[in-house]
Amino acid sequence: MGWLDDQFEKRARLLARKTGRRSFLARSAGLLIGGAAVVPLLPVARASGNGSRVAGPDEGIPGAEGDPKSCDYWRHCAIDGSLCACCGGSATACPPGSEMAPVTWIGTCQNPKDGKDYIISYNDCCGVGICGRCVCNRNEGERPEYHLYRNNDINWCAGAKSQSYHCSVAIVVGQATEAQPEK
Amino acid sequence: MISRITVGFACTLMVSFTLSANAERPIEEAYVLHCSGCHGLDGAGIPSLVPSLRELAGLLDHDDGRAYLVRVPGVAQAPLPDRELAALLNWVMEQLSGVPNFAPYTSDEIGHWRSQPLRDPLKSRPEI
Numbered sequence: 001m002g003w004l005d006d007q008f009e010k011r012a013r014l015l016a017r018k019t020g021r022r023s024f025l026a027r028s029a030g031l032l033i034g035g036a037a038v039v040p041l042l043p044v045a046r047a048s049g050n051g052s053r054v055a056g057p058d059e060g061i062p063g064a065e066g067d068p069k070s071c072d073y074w075r076h077c078a079i080d081g082s083l084c085a086c087c088g089g090s091a092t093a094c095p096p097g098s099e100m101a102p103v104t105w106i107g108t109c110q111n112p113k114d115g116k117d118y119i120i121s122y123n124d125c126c127g128v129g130i131c132g133r134c135v136c137n138r139n140e141g142e143r144p145e146y147h148l149y150r151n152n153d154i155n156w157c158a159g160a161k162s163q164s165y166h167c168s169v170a171i172v173v174g175q176a177t178e179a180q181p182e183k
Numbered sequence: 184m185i186s187r188i189t190v191g192f193a194c195t196l197m198v199s200f201t202l203s204a205n206a207e208r209p210i211e212e213a214y215v216l217h218c219s220g221c222h223g224l225d226g227a228g229i230p231s232l233v234p235s236l237r238e239l240a241g242l243l244d245h246d247d248g249r250a251y252l253v254r255v256p257g258v259a260q261a262p263l264p265d266r267e268l269a270a271l272l273n274w275v276m277e278q279l280s281g282v283p284n285f286a287p288y289t290s291d292e293i294g295h296w297r298s299q300p301l302r303d304p305l306k307s308r309p310e311i
Contacts, residue, residue, distance in 0.1 A: 102229055106220040119215055149220060159229045173215055173224075177208050180216060 071136035073170075075120055077109035078140045080152035081168035084125055086134035092171045094125035101126050101160040105149055106173070107141045108180045117176040126157035128166040141182045150182060210274040213267070218275070226279035239280040245311045250296045251304075253288070259300035265290040268297070 066073045068091035069083060075091065076083070088095035104123040111118055143150035157163040208216075215224065218236070222228050226236035242248035252272065253259060261268060269288040276282045301307050 102223065103233065104220045106216055108216070119212070121220070149217075159232050173219075174212070176216070177212060 069134055071134070071138065074111055075109050075118070075170040075172060076136055077138055078107045078120070078142050078152060079122055079168050079170055080137045080139065080142070081124065081135065081165070082131040083134040083136055084131075084167040084169045087125075087131035087167040089125065089167065089169065092169055094123075094169065095128070095131070095167065098125040098128045098166045099160050099162070100124075100169070101157045103159040104156055105152065105154075107150070108176045108183070109140070109170075110179065117179045119173040119176050121171045121173045122152065122156070123169050123171060124156040124160075125166045125169065126160040126164055127162040128164065130165055131167040141180050143182060210270055213271050214274065217261075217263075217271070226275065236275050236279045237281075239276060240282045242311060243282060243285075248311055249288075250299075251301070251307060251311055253293055253296035254299055254301045255304045256300055259297040261297075265294040265297070269293045 066075075068085035070076075071079075071083070073091070083091070084094060085091050089098070094100045101124045104121050107120050107122065108117045109120050110116065139152065141150070142152045145151045145153060148154060155163055155165055156168075157165055218226075221233045222236050223233075228235035228237075239252065242251060245251075258268065258272070263271070269290050269292070272293070273285070273287040276285050276287075
């Protein structure tokens with residue numbers, strides 16, 4: 001039976017190298033319930049239920065996760081600042097020691113994998129000196145400062161304990177039926 | 184951004200550019216896209232910075248409260264069509280604030296009150 005064990009181990013290792021656990025779980029869930037799990041649902045209802053004010057880490061977005069340290073990453077289409085993934089955090093989480101601002105600006109980016117638009121929350125991480133690494137300035141759908149709520153030049157650390165800017169994240173909040181009207 | 188401008192502002196209902204008149208964007212999506220950045224996904228706001236959208240029922244007890252909610256700058260100056268703005272406000276009142284027996288805003292009502300934006304909403308609020 002040793003050869004069977006060897007074959008099984010080789011296959012398992014090959015599978016592990018080629019696939020991620022997240023993608024496996026997402027696809028499995030999608031198959032089980034007809035694909036509904038693949039598209040993240042808007043978090044308004046559950047947020048209003050549990051008191052969460054900002055989005056949590058996003059899961060189940062179709063396509064490769066991409067490189068969160070790259071300015072070209074699709075969800076960075078309107079970000080302006082240091083990418084938190086280069087500062088000890090990730091595309092969706094602040095680096096240790098910094099605080100995610102509760103006020104943010106919201107836009108949409110198109111995922112090239114499925115051609116769909118997703119709502120992105122560009123939260124700033126605050127309370128630590130500026131990171132300065134992986135500075136990325138893309139402005140798709142961004143508007144001048146007289147449209148505060150669509151402007152990325154503003155310090156969105158408002159509401160945080162410290163308004164010292166450190167870096168920015170790009171959290172997928174949900175799928176949009178269409179791109180934001182500014183685009 | 185490195186040259187960020189510090190802004191401490193109290194957002195009211197943050198809405199943005201006009202959706203096409205025939206757009207069928209779900210109201211929840213419109214809320215996330217246009218309001219949640221400041222008021223939060225749960226509408227709770229931030230004490231002393233952003234008003235809560237979960238406690239608006241009390242404003243309706245005052246004669247001017249219903250108009251006030253439309254005349255605040257973030258709502259009145261929103262380039263959303265009256266019809267979509269009415270739908271969004273009605274959703275906020277019913278779903279986030281849970282106002283019992285709420286009489287929905289009509290497009291005409293929104294159009295009327297937003298044409299008279301408040302110049303100093305922070306001054307007007309305590310009066311209400």
